[in-house]
Amino acid sequence: MIKWVLLYLGLKFGIKKVIKDYVIPKSINAKIKKYSDSDQIEILDAPNELFETSSITKINNEYLESIIDVEKFEATMKTFFREEDLANFYRNLSSIKEMKSGMFNVVKFAKYLISGGANVAGDYSAYSNTMKTNNSFLSKLMGATTHELLHASSTRYDKEQGVIYTGFQQIKVNNFEHHGIALDEGFTQLLNEKYFVAPDYSSPFSKEFQEALLATSYTDEKKIVTLLADSIGLEKMKSLYLNGNLMGLVEELSKYSNVEDVLKFIAYTDALMSHNNKKKKPYEETKDAINFVLDFLTNVYVKSYVEKDENVSDKNISDAYFCCRRNLRDNLPYGDSYVNENLVFSILMDSIKSKNNGGITKSA
Amino acid sequence: MKNIKVKINNEEKDLEVLYTFESENTKKEYVICTDNLLEDNNLNIYSFIINSKERIIEKITDENDYMEVEKFLKLYREEM
Numbered sequence: 001m002i003k004w005v006l007l008y009l010g011l012k013f014g015i016k017k018v019i020k021d022y023v024i025p026k027s028i029n030a031k032i033k034k035y036s037d038s039d040q041i042e043i044l045d046a047p048n049e050l051f052e053t054s055s056i057t058k059i060n061n062e063y064l065e066s067i068i069d070v071e072k073f074e075a076t077m078k079t080f081f082r083e084e085d086l087a088n089f090y091r092n093l094s095s096i097k098e099m100k101s102g103m104f105n106v107v108k109f110a111k112y113l114i115s116g117g118a119n120v121a122g123d124y125s126a127y128s129n130t131m132k133t134n135n136s137f138l139s140k141l142m143g144a145t146t147h148e149l150l151h152a153s154s155t156r157y158d159k160e161q162g163v164i165y166t167g168f169q170q171i172k173v174n175n176f177e178h179h180g181i182a183l184d185e186g187f188t189q190l191l192n193e194k195y196f197v198a199p200d201y202s203s204p205f206s207k208e209f210q211e212a213l214l215a216t217s218y219t220d221e222k223k224i225v226t227l228l229a230d231s232i233g234l235e236k237m238k239s240l241y242l243n244g245n246l247m248g249l250v251e252e253l254s255k256y257s258n259v260e261d262v263l264k265f266i267a268y269t270d271a272l273m274s275h276n277n278k279k280k281k282p283y284e285e286t287k288d289a290i291n292f293v294l295d296f297l298t299n300v301y302v303k304s305y306v307e308k309d310e311n312v313s314d315k316n317i318s319d320a321y322f323c324c325r326r327n328l329r330d331n332l333p334y335g336d337s338y339v340n341e342n343l344v345f346s347i348l349m350d351s352i353k354s355k356n357n358g359g360i361t362k363s364a
Numbered sequence: 365m366k367n368i369k370v371k372i373n374n375e376e377k378d379l380e381v382l383y384t385f386e387s388e389n390t391k392k393e394y395v396i397c398t399d400n401l402l403e404d405n406n407l408n409i410y411s412f413i414i415n416s417k418e419r420i421i422e423k424i425t426d427e428n429d430y431m432e433v434e435k436f437l438k439l440y441r442e443e444m
Contacts, residue, residue, distance in 0.1 A: 030398075031406035032433055034424075035372075041423040043412075044376070045369035050384060050395055051419045 059093050067133075067145055073196075077153065080195050082235075085242040089153035092129050096152055099123060099130035124151040126164045127173075141210050142217055143197035150188045150196075156244045165244030180246045182269035183228075186221025187241055190229075193222075220276065220333035224269060227297050227331045231256070231304035256303040257296065265296045272334070290334050298328055298343050306351035313352045321348055368397055368421065370410075379410055387432045394433055395421065409437070 035041060064070050070093075077089055122133035122144040131152060133144040154167040164171040169184035171177070193214055203210065229237045232252045240248040246266075253262045268289040275286050302324050306312050312320050321344065328339045366381040379397035386393045393414040401408050411433040412421040424430055 028402075029406045030409045030437060031403070032409045032411055032430060032437070034430060037425060039423070040371075040373050042371040043368065043421045044371055045367075046421055047366045047368070047381070049366065050368075050381070050414050050421070051416045 058090060061094055061096060063098050064093060064096060068149065073146070073149065076195055081238055081242060085239050086153075088156055088242060088244065092152045092155060093149065095129055096149075097128070097130045099125055099128070099132040122148040124148040124155070126155045126157045126166055126171075141200065141203065141205065141213055143192050143214075146196035147188055147192045150191055151184075154188075154242045154244055165246070167241045167244060168246050168249055170244075170246050179270065180249075180266050182221045182273040183225055183246075183249070183266065184241075185218050185273070186223075186225040187229075187237065189218045190222050190225050191238070191241075193217075220335075221269070221273060223331045223333040224293070224297065227301050227328070228253070230327065230331070231300045253300060256300040261296060265293060268293050290337065294332055294334070294337050295340065295343060297332065298340060299347055301328060302344055302347040303351050306348065306355055313356055317348065317352070321345055324348060368395070368412075377410075382409075383436070384414065385436055387436070390428060390432055392429065392432075394424075394429070394436070396433060396437065 059070050059074055061070070077086060081089075122131065122139065124131040129152070131148045133139055133148060151166060156165045157163075158165065162173040164173060167180075167184040167188055169178060169180040197214065200210065205213075225237070228249075232249075232255075236252065237249070240246075240252070250259065250262050250266075253265070257265075272286065272289055272293065305320065305324055309315075309320070324344050325339055325341060328344065332339060368379045368381060370377050370379060377399055379399055381395060381397050383396045384393060385396075393416065395412050395414050397410045397412075399408050399410070411424055411430070413424055413429060415422055424433070
């Protein structure tokens with residue numbers, strides 16, 4: 001909420017930076033002290049951040065400047081993400097270089113393994129902190145550059161452990177074992193479309209065409225992370241993502257499920273992304289995986305809905321039921337999927353029941 | 365919590381930084397602080413101009429600057 005207000009104020013009032021998300025309660029009146037010329041004011045000490053003007057970018061990188069408006073990108077990052085989550089962003093974008101052909105890219109290799117060699121609009125290598133995007137007009141319309149820069153902004157390569165932490169993905173460098181690519185790509189593109197990609201009105205292509213094109217990018221994966229963001233909170237997801245904290249996401253989801261199921265959910269979403277990219281026909285195992293993912297998302301969404309709404313137990317339960325059902329129907333992935341209405345209802349009832357009994361133990 | 369130490373008419377104050385913003389009208393940056401004290405049921409708010417080039421904070425003397433700060437506070441609180 002605060003970030004949206006800042007954007008609004010930024011557009012309306014030209015705010016360039018806000019040091020603290022502080023709100024003076026509305027019930028308290030605030031009065032600005034005014035001084036006359038004769039008043040003596042001496043500043044004894046002030047934090048350094050006050051003098052770091054955001055209009056002057058901290059990133060000085062010729063390659064980056066050749067592919068993007070760095071100041072605008074940085075300003076958007078600072079507006080929509082917390083300053084303390086931007087360490088990977090500043091470190092990697094200050095030194096990112098163009099990827100030369102022939103450079104080995106472990107992330108690309110993992111992507112290749114999972115996609116079966118499907119064409120990608122861009123690449124980012126955590127090994128060498130290099131990136132490239134193909135220069136096609138489709139790649140530009142789809143925001144490939146900002147997509148890759150978001151990967152760069154959320155990547156940390158732990159050389160000692162030999163593990164790349166990138167958004168919601170982890171890759172072991174020695175054997176390419178990887179987890180979370182589907183959530184990572186989905187969330188990267190979700191953020192990209194939310195904050196960076198806007199229809200290009202100077203383009204010969206219609207707004208509708210451009211929107212339809214964007215809709216084809218990680219379609220199912222975006223739906224999955226949208227439901228997760230609705231459940232555990234977008235701001236929390238953004239923070240975990242920028243810090244490459246897949247384990248943190250597992251912990252958050254474990255509040256609504258058991259760890260084994262969370263890990264299974266991640267493995268299945270990866271497997272389904274791979275399967276769908278290879279354009280294979282569904283078979284029994286993929287159907288089981290889809291059903292598991294849909295049930296998992298339903299479970300997390302409904303439980304978090306009950307948790308967030310303090311009065312849900314006193315309200316008309318059918319309101320909660322229809323609301324959950326509608327939101328799930330809008331966001332569940334995998335095309336021909338449907339909402340398991342019985343499951344929504346039973347999870348809703350169980351959650352309300354356990355909430356009402358929360359903390360009360362049966363006497364012996 | 366970020367604080368500014370300031371001496372106002374020989375009285376030392378520790379002010380908590382609430383917001384900083386740049387106004388498109390004046391092209392100046394401002395910092396808004398409080399000492400967290402209520403005076404006549406009003407929270408004391410202090411504001412200064414940030415001079416990033418010189419890395420100093422300056423006293424506001426121009427009414428236009430005060431108006432920008434007031435406008436910001438009003439807008440910010442209304443939107444919240």
